[in-house]
Amino acid sequence: MADEQVTLKWSWGRSAAPVMQQTQLGYLAIDITPPTAMSVAVQNKTPLNLALVLDHSGSMDEDNKLEQLKEAVKQVIDLLEAGDSATVVVFSDNARVIVPATLVTDDGKTQMKKAVDGIRVAGGTTMSRGMLLGLDELKKVRTANPAGNYLHRMILLTDGQTWGDEPGGDEPVCKDVARQAGEVGISIIALGLGTDWNESLLDAIADNSKGQSDFINKPDEIAKYFERTVQEMKEAVVQNATLTMRLGGGVEARTVYQMTPMIRKLKLDTMQTENVITVQLGELSAGKAQTILSEVLLPARPVGTFRVAQLQFTYEVPTVGAGSRELQSDVTLTYEEAPAEAPREALNPRVMNLVEKATAFKLQTTALSEAEVGNIAGATSKLRAAATRLLNLGEVDLANQAEAEASNLEAQGKMSAAGTKKLTFATRKLAQTELPDALQGESVAAENARGSGASDSASTE
Secondary structure: OEOOOOEEEEEEOEOOEEOOOOOEEEEEEEEEEOOOOOHHHHHOOOOEEEEEEEEOOHHHHHHHHHHHHHHHHHHHHHHOOOOOEEEEEEEOOOEEEEEEEEEOOHHHHHHHHHHHHOOOOOOOOOHHHHHHHHHHHHHHHHHHOOOOOOEEEEEEEEOOOOOOOOOOOOHHHHHHHHHHHHHOOOEEEEEEEOOOOOHHHHHHHHHHOOOEEEEEOOHHHHHHHHHHHHHHHHOEEEEEEEEEEEEOOOOEEEEEEEOOOOOEEOOHHHHEEOOEEEEEEEEEEOOOOEEEEEEEEEOOOOOEEEEEEEEEEEEEOOOOOOOEEEEEEEEEEEEEOOOOOOOHHHEOHHHHHHHHHHHHHHHHHHHHHHHHOOOHHHHHHHHHHHHHHHHHOOOHHHHHHHHHHHHHHHHHOOOOHHHHHHHHHHHHOHHHOOOOHHHOOOOHHHHHOOOEOOOHHHOOO
16 A cells, blocks of 8 residues: 555565465565655755764774774764754763854864864763764754754764763763653664674663664774664665554564564564554665564464454654544454465565575574573574575575584683674674565575464574
């Protein structure tokens, strides 16, 4: 179902469910996609209110990190347009505003870049102080333009652990600042540079602010990452997007994953009321789908077609106005007498490929959790299972990394910092690559699939 702005589609892992006397698993993929060219919205882009909050502690002097970061920031400034607002904050033991919240002009860009050139390394790392200053600058623009349609964002970059004078250290303060940001609609993109930083903390900052966390391996990758991130912000044409799934009688959502832009398992206990599930999707960029994958427990039914769920998608196009828009679609499923052997063409290769990617993500995530509590055997087993899945998906480098970390666990009782971060963040991005056309009829995931989705061996639970 579609309107002039957004397309809402759904598809099952299998074209029909077999008639059975007990419940069975089904895999439902939901795709929400703004068109590549949204005529009015593209002509009148949503202005950015952007804060760059940057680590300039002593460790940033290594491997030319600070100089690479400064060049990346200047490239971001060049990408900004009239009407955008930008601020730059640096933090070490303390924090200071290098560029206060400023509306972008050509002359102003020159002054901003001069200020960035003056950044020097200093001291240790207390990240919350930089976050607080950045949040204050973002709030100034938000307060001064209460009716404005700004997209409010903070890009936070660090290359190390954070320490502070507060009881319990600085990490709880960082999480609280992120929560404050999220409550006023300011999302944080939390980035770790290199390997000596706490991914659990950056994940919490991202979750609390409804943002994202990610990993930049080398200093010379900063500029490319910043450019891509800001470009995606500028392409945001839909805001306040919400998907509501109303499940039919006897239908139960077992797990729900947001597959793009990064894979994450959604917490059903915080977003489900009885049989109604609400997923906050935030912003959507032109031409880029948001994909939700749900593992559904289906009740026994006779032969026929039945409504399984009703989807409701609400969103705003801020450059057009006129309030919230809405799309609805009924999700139906046909039950048929099961043939002796399920024909392969009954399977949807793309959906089953998404199932495999979610399963690989779940295996490596669980492996990391078990390694943290000392369950070496369980972690090793799950890493090797993830390696098999990744290899079947054609992700040879990631499969090799998973196998290498399993060997590290066996030999040393721990995983390598670099390998863990690479595996963690690359696995989250698996769904960014669609199933190649050459595999459309030969999905690896379809080999063992049956029912309305896959066998229990492919379960994402």
